[in-house]
Amino acid sequence: xxxxxxxxxxxxxxxxxxxxVFSAPGQAQKYGLEWDTDRxxxxxxxxxxxxxxxxxxxxxxxxxxxCQAWTYVKPNTIQGPYPRCWLKYAVPPPQLNSCCVSGxx
Numbered sequence: 001x002x003x004x005x006x007x008x009x010x011x012x013x014x015x016x017x018x019x020x021v022f023s024a025p026g027q028a029q030k031y032g033l034e035w036d037t038d039r040x041x042x043x044x045x046x047x048x049x050x051x052x053x054x055x056x057x058x059x060x061x062x063x064x065x066x067c068q069a070w071t072y073v074k075p076n077t078i079q080g081p082y083p084r085c086w087l088k089y090a091v092p093p094p095q096l097n098s099c100c101v102s103g104x105x
Contacts, residue, residue, distance in 0.1 A: 033058065034104075038097040039071045042088040049083040054101035057085035061105055071102040 033054055044066065049056045054072035061067035069088040073079045077099035091104050 032103060034094060034102045036096060036098045036100070037071075037094045037102040038100040039069050039088060039092045039094055039102040039104075041092045042069070042090045043086045044089045045087045047085050049085055052083045054103075056083075057087075057101075058103055060085055061087055061103065067105060069102065069104045071100050073100050 052075050057070050057072035061070040067087045069091045071086045073084040075083045
């Protein structure tokens with residue numbers, strides 16, 4: 001049995017995985033968080049969140065087929081004491097704003 005064969009297969013598999021991951025543009029950013037970013041407008045639903053975590057808003061959008069983008073508004077900033085999530089039916093342009101965290105599906 002050739003002892004080099006398993007090592008070569010492992011190296012080939014690692015290279016293939018790296019090519020697949022890095023050749024798909026935007027995949028690393030998909031469903032990512034855009035810190036200090038507001039995407040105002042194009043809202044179809046909003047809700048207060050039970051805790052100050054932008055990932056809760058990301059999840060709401062991810063599981064809603066209509067959602068194309070979202071904006072999480074931090075508590076005690078521009079919309080009162082509670083964290084708020086805004087789901088969007090299209091992707092509005094981003095605006096720099098420390099009140100918010102946004103993302104695109």
